[in-house]
Amino acid sequence: MAPGEKGPGDGRGQELSGRGRGMGGGRGLGPGGECVCPNCGEKKPHERGTPCFEINCPKCGTPMTRA
Template sequence: MVGFRHGRGPEGECICTKCGHKEPHERDTPCLAKKCPKCGAVMIRYSPGGLR
């Protein structure tokens, strides 16, 4: 199917790129769309296998 993307699954966390704050990953919400509640920086996906 053209244009269809699979997510990385429900496991993992979102981690702040600035202060390191972690929050559980929410299904259907990309970590990059979230801002850190502590410092306002961008958050990225962190999974047990490492940064993704």
């Protein structure tokens, strides 16, 4: 890689803007949108901004994991 070569890339910047779209409508439900309790299997919709492991299972209190 040549140092300093970071100018106007062709097509590289488009990858970023291409993501983050296309998942509109569904709220909470969907692939990766749930937290699951590893102990009892209780599921909860994943809250944005809150990692599953910071959420305790409402049934048994075990920290949940990403479904």
